[in-house]
Amino acid sequence: xxxxxxxxxxxxxxxxxxxxxxxxxxxxxxxxxxxxxxxxxxxxxxxxxxxxxxxxxxxxxxxxxxxxxxxxxxxxxxxxxxxxxxxxxxxxxxxxxxxxxxxxxxxxxxxxxxxxxxxxxxxxxxxxxxxxxxxxxxxxxxxxxxxxxxxxxxxxxxxxxxxxxxxxxxxxxxxxxxxxxxxxxxxxxxxxxxxxx
Numbered sequence: 308x309x310x311x312x313x314x315x316x317x318x319x320x321x322x323x324x325x326x327x328x329x330x331x332x333x334x335x336x337x338x339x340x341x342x343x344x345x346x347x348x349x350x351x352x353x354x355x356x357x358x359x360x361x362x363x364x365x366x367x368x369x370x371x372x373x374x375x376x377x378x379x380x381x382x383x384x385x386x387x388x389x390x391x392x393x394x395x396x397x398x399x400x401x402x403x404x405x406x407x408x409x410x411x412x413x414x415x416x417x418x419x420x421x422x423x424x425x426x427x428x429x430x431x432x433x434x435x436x437x438x439x440x441x442x443x444x445x446x447x448x449x450x451x452x453x454x455x456x457x458x459x460x461x462x463x464x465x466x467x468x469x470x471x472x473x474x475x476x477x478x479x480x481x482x483x484x485x486x487x488x489x490x491x492x493x494x495x496x497x498x499x500x501x502x503x504x
Contacts, residue, residue: 310462315379315398315455319349319405322379322398323493326407326462328470330415333444333460338420340444342412342434344462345495346502348477350395351375351405354489361477361486364404374452376404382453382460384446391438392447396455396462410492411435413500414443436502471496478502 310329315322332341350362359365363385364375374383375397383395383406395406412434414421421433421443434443441447446460453460473496480487494501 308464308466310380310456310464312378312380312456314462315396316400317379317398318403319351319398319407320491322396322405323347323349323407323491324472326396326409327472327493327495328464328468330463330465331409331412331444331460332416332463333446334458335445337445338417340417340420341415342421342440342444343415343495344409344411345413345498345500346409346411347396347493348408348410349405349489349491349493350408351399351403354485354491357485359483359486359489361480361483361489362404362406364406365486368404372404375406377401377452379405380455382450382455384441384448384451386448387438392441393437394441394444394446394450408437409440410437411494411498411501412440412443413495413498420445431499435500 326344378401379398381397397406399405414433434440473494475492477492
């Protein structure tokens with residue numbers, strides 16, 4: 308069942324937990340690709356009295372972060388290292404500035420197309436990591452602001468669980484004084500497709 312707007316309106320931690328086991332789908336001219344979300348991180352909000360200084364929204368509204376401060380259910384994409392695109396699911400209500408970074412997928416549909424896009428036959432390397440994930444799914448910065456309740460890029464639940472969720476600290480944000488300690492990384496326990504850290 309495809310997610311509707313209300314499914315995206317919880318806070319980032321609640322939404323991140325719910326995203327584990329859900330499926331990201333992209334319908335492109337090349338075909339449909341889909342993968343089960345097995346790793347993600349919540350951003351924005353407060354934990355133990357500290358604002359999330361690891362979130363892009365921490366410094367406020369800018370042209371780059373505009374979509375994060377909008378209504379939940381839209382895509383926030385940005386470049387890291389000047390070359391890799393990351394996909395975030397905006398959540399919460401307008402003005403809250405919260406999102407969930409998708410870090411890894413278990414490939415489900417359109418696997419041959421994913422292999423072609425990633426130039427590899429290794430299943431574990433197709434969508435394990437934020438940059439690999441967007442490459443495999445055929446996503447780039449042009450998807451910034453895409454409505455995730457539409458017919459091009461969406462999230463759906465397939466009800467083929469259960470999905471035991473493991474919680475840990477977020478990774479690769481040592482620049483954040485407080486945020487590096489937030490236990491807001493969520494993974495599908497036992498999945499071989501999560502990033503190794």
